[in-house]
Amino acid sequence: MTVIALSGSDGPDLRALMAETAIELGQMLDRLLPKPVGDEARLFEAMRYASLNGGKRLRPFLVINSAKLFGVAADAALRVAAAIECVHCYSLVHDDLPAMDDDATRRGKPTVHVQFDEATAILAGDALLTLAFEILSSTETHADPQIRCNLVSAMAKAAGARGMVGGQMLDMIAAEAEFDIGGVTRLQRLKTGEMFAVACEAGAILGRGDMARHQALHAYAHDMGLAFQIADDLLDVEGREEEAGKRLGKDDAAGKGTFVAALGTERARAQALMLADQAVRHLEPFDGRADNLRRVAHYVVRRRA
Numbered sequence: 001m002t003v004i005a006l007s008g009s010d011g012p013d014l015r016a017l018m019a020e021t022a023i024e025l026g027q028m029l030d031r032l033l034p035k036p037v038g039d040e041a042r043l044f045e046a047m048r049y050a051s052l053n054g055g056k057r058l059r060p061f062l063v064i065n066s067a068k069l070f071g072v073a074a075d076a077a078l079r080v081a082a083a084i085e086c087v088h089c090y091s092l093v094h095d096d097l098p099a100m101d102d103d104a105t106r107r108g109k110p111t112v113h114v115q116f117d118e119a120t121a122i123l124a125g126d127a128l129l130t131l132a133f134e135i136l137s138s139t140e141t142h143a144d145p146q147i148r149c150n151l152v153s154a155m156a157k158a159a160g161a162r163g164m165v166g167g168q169m170l171d172m173i174a175a176e177a178e179f180d181i182g183g184v185t186r187l188q189r190l191k192t193g194e195m196f197a198v199a200c201e202a203g204a205i206l207g208r209g210d211m212a213r214h215q216a217l218h219a220y221a222h223d224m225g226l227a228f229q230i231a232d233d234l235l236d237v238e239g240r241e242e243e244a245g246k247r248l249g250k251d252d253a254a255g256k257g258t259f260v261a262a263l264g265t266e267r268a269r270a271q272a273l274m275l276a277d278q279a280v281r282h283l284e285p286f287d288g289r290a291d292n293l294r295r296v297a298h299y300v301v302r303r304r305a
């Protein structure tokens with residue numbers, strides 16, 4: 001995976017910061033995920049395979065760096081980051097199933113239903129989703145029950161029928177229907193953008209941020225999420241499978257509406273860069289404290305995986 005290396009006067013290398021977050025997140029997930037023992041060992045093993053199998057850990061990075069803006073305790077932020085990553089991993093497990101995208105590889109390894117079986121993959125996804133809410137509702141995440149309720153509510157909305165799951169339904173419809181740029185934008189806002197938004201707003205929820213800062217982070221996540229998805233669409237037609245770790249070209253083969261199909265490659269690339277710049281401007285209320293979030297906005301449009 002290629003990452004823009006912002007160092008020197010811009011601060012530590014972004015690659016190193018993201019790698020550090022990935023290590024800490026992996027350690028937290030290892031603590032929270034059930035160990036593969038007992039009669040349910042196969043299920044637990046599949047959950048761990050799906051969650052401890054690499055990945056960019058971008059959503060956890062957003063949680064941790066948004067939490068730093070409000071002085072949130074590191075362990076609390078990391079637990080919320082783990083919960084959001086559980087939801088993300090569950091969505092990948094289910095998206096890869098034969099009934100959905102029918103993918104055989106993910107992160108350069110066999111998908112969960114290939115490594116285990118379809119029934120186990122479905123159950124592992126279900127278990128990861130529900131584990132996320134168990135984590136968020138725990139007093140170890142936050143002592144204030146209202147904060148825990150707010151986290152649970154935000155996650156449920158972002159992951160549910162009016163968020164990620166609704167977006168996946170539109171993605172399936174897109175194989176049969178023609179979506180204009182407005183339709184593609186709504187699809188991706190739901191499928192990808194809402195989970196980015198909850199990752200960014202989690203810090204404000206944990207730190208009792210005011211509404212203006214909530215809105216600034218939401219606007220940042222909205223624009224950054226669209227930039228991320230446009231870059232994903234570009235990678236689907238221009239990327240290399242050995243770098244991406246998954247099958248490419250599937251959206252075009254399925255005839256799905258994408259930003260690239262709607263705009264063409266050059267206009268799509270220009271739109272992604274414009275959205276990244278726009279995302280950065282939303283962070284002005286946070287001054288230099290949000291530099292890591294600014295750098296991520298530009299990373300997502302230049303990545304190769």
